[in-house]
Amino acid sequence: MKILVGVKRVIDYEVKIRVKTDETGVETSNVKMSMNPFDEIAVEEAIRLKEAGGADEIIVVSMGEAKCQETLRTALAMGADRAIHVTTDAELQPLAVAKGFAALAKREDVNLVLLGKQAIDDDNNQSAQMLAGLLHWPQGTFASKLEFGEGKLTIIREVDGGSETLELDLPAVVSVDLRLNEPRYPTLPNIMRAKKKSLEALSPEDLSIDIAPRLKVIKVTAPPKRKAGIKLETAAELVDRLHNEAKVI
Amino acid sequence: MRALILAETRNGGIAPAVLNTVTAAAALADEVHVVVASADGKAAAQAASQVTGVHKVLVAEAPHYAHALAENLAALVVELATDYDYILAPADTYGKNILPRAAALLDVALIADICDIASADTFVRPIYAGNALATVQSSDTTKLLTVRATAFEAAAGEGGSAEILSIEAMPEFPGSRFVSEEFTRSERPELTAARIVVSGGRGLRSKEEFAQLDGLADCLNAAIGASRAAVDAGFVPNDYQVGQTGKIVAPDLYIAIGISGAIQHLAGMIDSKVIVAINKDEEAPIFEVADYGIVGDLFKILPELEAALDKLEQ
Numbered sequence: 001m002k003i004l005v006g007v008k009r010v011i012d013y014e015v016k017i018r019v020k021t022d023e024t025g026v027e028t029s030n031v032k033m034s035m036n037p038f039d040e041i042a043v044e045e046a047i048r049l050k051e052a053g054g055a056d057e058i059i060v061v062s063m064g065e066a067k068c069q070e071t072l073r074t075a076l077a078m079g080a081d082r083a084i085h086v087t088t089d090a091e092l093q094p095l096a097v098a099k100g101f102a103a104l105a106k107r108e109d110v111n112l113v114l115l116g117k118q119a120i121d122d123d124n125n126q127s128a129q130m131l132a133g134l135l136h137w138p139q140g141t142f143a144s145k146l147e148f149g150e151g152k153l154t155i156i157r158e159v160d161g162g163s164e165t166l167e168l169d170l171p172a173v174v175s176v177d178l179r180l181n182e183p184r185y186p187t188l189p190n191i192m193r194a195k196k197k198s199l200e201a202l203s204p205e206d207l208s209i210d211i212a213p214r215l216k217v218i219k220v221t222a223p224p225k226r227k228a229g230i231k232l233e234t235a236a237e238l239v240d241r242l243h244n245e246a247k248v249i
Numbered sequence: 250m251r252a253l254i255l256a257e258t259r260n261g262g263i264a265p266a267v268l269n270t271v272t273a274a275a276a277l278a279d280e281v282h283v284v285v286a287s288a289d290g291k292a293a294a295q296a297a298s299q300v301t302g303v304h305k306v307l308v309a310e311a312p313h314y315a316h317a318l319a320e321n322l323a324a325l326v327v328e329l330a331t332d333y334d335y336i337l338a339p340a341d342t343y344g345k346n347i348l349p350r351a352a353a354l355l356d357v358a359l360i361a362d363i364c365d366i367a368s369a370d371t372f373v374r375p376i377y378a379g380n381a382l383a384t385v386q387s388s389d390t391t392k393l394l395t396v397r398a399t400a401f402e403a404a405a406g407e408g409g410s411a412e413i414l415s416i417e418a419m420p421e422f423p424g425s426r427f428v429s430e431e432f433t434r435s436e437r438p439e440l441t442a443a444r445i446v447v448s449g450g451r452g453l454r455s456k457e458e459f460a461q462l463d464g465l466a467d468c469l470n471a472a473i474g475a476s477r478a479a480v481d482a483g484f485v486p487n488d489y490q491v492g493q494t495g496k497i498v499a500p501d502l503y504i505a506i507g508i509s510g511a512i513q514h515l516a517g518m519i520d521s522k523v524i525v526a527i528n529k530d531e532e533a534p535i536f537e538v539a540d541y542g543i544v545g546d547l548f549k550i551l552p553e554l555e556a557a558l559d560k561l562e563q
């Protein structure tokens with residue numbers, strides 16, 4: 001089995017972001033960048049599957065600016081076999097990302113695509129679903145457990161009411177949720193080894209995909225800020241305030 | 250302008266978030282339709298037809314609509330899309346699963362999780378866990394949107410009398426099969442619709458100790474929520490998680506107990522009307538957004554809080 005895994009380079013989840021004063025976006029210079037946390041889980045899952053003898057090759061893909069190659073090297077150091085960088089400085093929206101992955105899924109003739117449930121920058125939560133639609137493949141979103149059988153896959157998904165189990169024929173697209181696994185850290189020897197692994201750069205034109213944004217970003221603003229309230233000493237005081245002042249109980 | 254809402258059926262009715270979605274749709278379109286796809290959609294269609302602001306309800310019934318697989322429902326949305334300017338669904342796990350697939354099949358963008366409508370083609374959506382708001386403009390002729398329910402008032406569930414129309418189901422997608430579901434059953438109000446939410450974090454220490462929140466939730470007729478750390482540690486099931494990657498809530502009162510207040514958690518509850526924090530660490534970031542805070546040991550404060558509430562009741 002051949003697996004394609006998406007890795008997006010995003011602002012690290014611990015960074016407190018700042019909106020640019022000209023309202024064109026979020027400050028990214030001199031800000032720590034990392035692999036989208038959900039994508040670490042996707043890479044980890046692919047590696048575990050390979051270690052268990054269930055996969056032959058793991059290809060990691062990142063779309064975006066030149067620095068995405070650092071993120072791809074991290075995925076290679078975790079244990080992916082090779083990397084593809086779809087190089088562009090253009091703004092990428094989920095439909096464009098899905099088109100890129102659809103073209104690569106066909107080019108590489110993969111059996112499974114693993115993406116994150118959502119990129120923690122734009123919080124879109126849609127690339128995997130879009131990709132599955134473009135390919136007319138089964139989709140398994142928000143996965144917290146995967147089990148592979150002959151030509152098929154059983155997935156447990158986290159949904160609002162609890163969880164749900166589906167069986168999907170392969171090839172399929174899966175988006176992974178937080179509780180699927182705990183990703184490993186790359187070891188130093190593996191970081192060295194990753195430098196020699198293949199990293200191919202392609203342009204959107206090479207893939208014949210239209211990546212033009214469909215949504216125009218008019219502005220990006222900071223949300224209204226909540227003010228800190230008051231500290232109380234006792235539970236009785238709290239109940240009194242909630243009843244008589246806030247009037248919520 | 251015409252809008253179509255994809256409505257999830259639930260307990261013989263429609264999901265509560267559909268009511269908020271109707272309000273968003275009514276701000277965009279003069280005609281609002283609802284489509285219900287289910288194995289047996291009559292009761293849900295009936296419920297949808299009574300919602301104030303809904304003009305027509307379409308019902309597609311087929312055994313393969315029983316478990317709302319995205320593959321089957323996206324195909325139905327695509328089939329209906331030509332008649333509409335807007336297609337909406339709540340931004341819950343139902344809408345987020347189905348609408349992006351439909352959008353890709355229609356070759357249009359999906360505008361996810363809108364929290365405000367600026368104009369007929371311009372929408373506001375939270376990004377970076379709600380730490381920024383993006384205003385985006387769409388040039389697609391059919392606009393697909395998922396709606397953040399907490400940002401829009403709920404339309405009245407009665408008062409309407411929309412016409413109900415049966416429509417044909419689309420063929421079943423062969424590659425995906427429903428196996429089973431494990432739904433958390435609870436007598437409590439639904440987390441996203443509750444007026445009061447009591448939420449616990451890692452500070453609760455264990456599954457058994459987390460259960461101490463039950464007493465407080467009983468006193469207040471509250472729903473129970475949790476931080477990711479509490480869910481990951483197995484104190485409660487995944488559907489309790491509030492936050493950037495869990496549920497978005499905005500109750501009148503949110504009580505955070507033993508929760509530090511990471512931005513990913515705040516993303517899910519920051520729009521609550523009144524926030525209370527109980528935490529032993531006075532530096533915990535949750536206090537920066539709390540209207541009322543008590544610094545102290547939650548295991549000591551919880552029983553005192555219950556006692557004070559009991560006293561209030563008498």
Ligand SMILES: Cc1cc2nc3c(=O)[nH]c(=O)nc-3n(C[C@H](O)[C@H](O)[C@H](O)COP(=O)(O)OP(=O)(O)OC[C@H]3O[C@@H](n4cnc5c(N)ncnc54)[C@H](O)[C@@H]3O)c2cc1C
Binds near residue numbers: 475496
């Ligand atoms: C990609 C990603 C997505 C995420 N999504 C979410 C999400 O949707 N929701 C979410 O909640 N988190 C999410 N997180 C996790 C988030 O970053 C935090 O790790 C998490 O919210 C911490 O949970 P907590 O506050 O319960 O635990 P901690 O941060 O460990 O805080 C526990 C708190 O309990 C207090 N405490 C301990 N004992 C007591 C006591 N006896 N009495 C009083 N107070 C006590 C401590 O002072 C501390 O403040 C996400 C993280 C990532 C990377």
Ligand SMILES: Nc1ncnc2c1ncn2[C@@H]1O[C@H](COP(=O)(O)O)[C@@H](O)[C@H]1O
Binds near residue numbers: 042064122128
């Ligand atoms: N530019 C990108 N490069 C690689 N993968 C991406 C990119 N954008 C999105 N993805 C993948 O799609 C998932 C969901 O992203 P989104 O739909 O934008 O929330 C991410 O977790 C990644 O796996």
